[in-house]
Amino acid sequence: MPIQYYIYLCLTLFSIGIIGVLTRRNAIIVFMCVELMLNAVNLLLVAFSKMHHATAVVGDAATNAGIEGQLFVFFIMVVAAAEVSVGLAIIVMMYRNTHSVDINFLNRLKN
Amino acid sequence: MIEILFFFLSALAVFSAIMVLVSKNPVHSVLWLIAVFFAISGHYVLLNAQFLAIVNLIVYAGAIMVLFLFVIMLMNLNTETEPQKHIWMKLAGVISGGCFLMMLISLVRQAVEMGGRKAMMAEGDIGLIKNLGKMLFSEYVVPFEITSILFLSAMVGAVVIGKKH
Numbered sequence: 001m002p003i004q005y006y007i008y009l010c011l012t013l014f015s016i017g018i019i020g021v022l023t024r025r026n027a028i029i030v031f032m033c034v035e036l037m038l039n040a041v042n043l044l045l046v047a048f049s050k051m052h053h054a055t056a057v058v059g060d061a062a063t064n065a066g067i068e069g070q071l072f073v074f075f076i077m078v079v080a081a082a083e084v085s086v087g088l089a090i091i092v093m094m095y096r097n098t099h100s101v102d103i104n105f106l107n108r109l110k111n
Numbered sequence: 112m113i114e115i116l117f118f119f120l121s122a123l124a125v126f127s128a129i130m131v132l133v134s135k136n137p138v139h140s141v142l143w144l145i146a147v148f149f150a151i152s153g154h155y156v157l158l159n160a161q162f163l164a165i166v167n168l169i170v171y172a173g174a175i176m177v178l179f180l181f182v183i184m185l186m187n188l189n190t191e192t193e194p195q196k197h198i199w200m201k202l203a204g205v206i207s208g209g210c211f212l213m214m215l216i217s218l219v220r221q222a223v224e225m226g227g228r229k230a231m232m233a234e235g236d237i238g239l240i241k242n243l244g245k246m247l248f249s250e251y252v253v254p255f256e257i258t259s260i261l262f263l264s265a266m267v268g269a270v271v272i273g274k275k276h
Contacts, residue, residue, distance in 0.1 A: 015212035022204030082265035
């Protein structure tokens with residue numbers, strides 16, 4: 001599969017995530033759109049790792065070239081899991097203080 | 112066959128991602144996002160990244176999305192309490208996101224380095240758990256251990272932030 005198709009797909013998903021961050025006011029939906037962008041980047045990293053492997057495997061059949069991309073995806077997932085736990089704790093705290101998940105309540109960071 | 116699967120999964124991912132934004136009910140948004148994650152896992156299987164496909168399902172669709180669902184149900188959010196932006200603000204967001212997409216697509220179309228490059232489909236064994244595990248526990252063992260510290264600090268942070276004062 002040509003690499004351009006993967007790039008277009010991931011760009012579309014990433015842009016949908018950006019549009020979601022820009023257009024929604026529910027903090028949880030905004031957070032989910034950030035997850036969507038992370039996943040688009042993950043998919044692109046895996047596609048590039050397979051592209052790199054496809055060119056490297058021609059010269060050496062047993063090569064491991066391109067495996068770093070998939071390891072980075074693994075680490076991105078780890079960081080995303082940590083990020084989600086802290087972020088949802090912040091949203092829960094915000095809901096407890098303001099009884100709303102509207103991000104416009106956060107625009108003054110006070111009271 | 113692989114082409115058909117690729118386009119089907121791509122269409123499913125994009126449609127579900129759009130439905131995440133369009134849904135008024137946050138619970139529906141979470142369910143559509145799970146559909147996006149399943150489609151992306153299908154893409155990983157097509158690329159023969161089997162380990163990442165399973166981890167994506169377990170970590171994202173299993174753990175993270177359940178956490179989102181718990182929080183949404185804890186707060187009793189639904190369509191009536193959903194805050195809405197003004198229609199002009201929404202339009203401005205869509206236009207700016209679309210401009211960003213157009214800019215990046217034109218950039219990729221001009222890139223000569225990408226001409227004729229192909230992603231290896233359904234073969235190649237770098238995505239198998241054996242090779243990834245060997246690499247992870249030999250060359251990348253220090254970052255792997257650092258992530259455990261990251262998890263510990265995230266856990267402590269979540270407890271401290273979520274604690275009642």
